[in-house]
Amino acid sequence: DIQMTQSPSSLSASVGDRVTITCRASQGINNYLAWYQQKSGKVPKLLIYAASTLQSGVPSRFSGSGSGADFTLTISSLQPEDVATYYCQTYSSALGTFGGGTKVEIK
Amino acid sequence: EVQMLASGGGLVQPGGSLRLSCAASGFTFSSYAMTWVRQAPGKGLEWVASISDTGGSTSYADSLKGRLTISRDNSKSTLYLQVSSLRVEDTALYYCAKGSGAAGSRTDYWGQGTLVTVSS
Numbered sequence: 703d704i705q706m707t708q709s710p711s712s713l714s715a716s717v718g719d720r721v722t723i724t725c726r727a728s729q730g731i732n733n734y735l736a737w738y739q740q741k742s743g744k745v746p747k748l749l750i751y752a753a754s755t756l757q758s759g760v761p762s763r764f765s766g767s768g769s770g771a772d773f774t775l776t777i778s779s780l781q782p783e784d785v786a787t788y789y790c791q792t793y794s795s796a797l798g799t800f801g802g803g804t805k806v807e808i809k
Numbered sequence: 810e811v812q813m814l815a816s817g818g819g820l821v822q823p824g825g826s827l828r829l830s831c832a833a834s835g836f837t838f839s840s841y842a843m844t845w846v847r848q849a850p851g852k853g854l855e856w857v858a859s860i861s862d863t864g865g866s867t868s869y870a871d872s873l874k875g876r877l878t879i880s881r882d883n884s885k886s887t888l889y890l891q892v893s894s895l896r897v898e899d900t901a902l903y904y905c906a907k908g909s910g911a912a913g914s915r916t917d918y919w920g921q922g923t924l925v926t927v928s929s
Binding site: 746 | 859918
């Protein structure tokens with residue numbers, strides 16, 4: 703099975719900071735990677751699919767990159783409403799493994 | 810508007826069974842794969858199972874295989890998850906999610922979820 707490892711598990715940054723979250727797959731997954739945002743007590747929301755394609759309606763400060771086994775989610779200028787836990791997920795096989803999540807807070 | 814309403818959760822004793830349902834609306838249900846994802850209290854997301862648009866292809870998390878059956882009724886736009894031999898560690902919020910295509914585990918919209926509590 704493919705394992706997905708996210709880092710860091712949590713981070714604290716100031717408003718306006720550039721934030722980067724990393725997701726590493728245990729094997730190559732091409733670009734079959736999605737990123738989700740989950741705010742406290744809310745339903746997860748799709749941000750990015752195919753590693754770098756922004757879902758409709760998602761602010762342009764969010765971006766994704768990577769291919770093969772290493773991927774990143776970047777928030778170019780952190781906003782207070784971005785406080786959430788972020789998850790990567792691969793859909794390269796029939797199984798849809800999630801990473802462990804990265805909790806983002808405001809410093 | 811895409812909507813998915815999950816139901817069927819509740820308190821169940823260890824060893825028991827439960828059938829979860831997810832009623833979908835706002836899209837052509839029969840054209841999309843569907844997925845169940847769960848989240849234990851205070852924990853991360855765990856992919857559970859996916860089913861193709863016709864129901865002809867299913868996939869399950871290895872850790873749960875043998876205790877799950879995912880199914881769908883396209884005439885009712887409803888997704889199901891039968892879980893048996895429930896364990897305390899199955900306690901979680903179970904989300905249903907709309908697939909992005911006819912098959913596979915990629916999703917785009919998620920419903921509110923139904924809470925399953927396994928306890929004696």
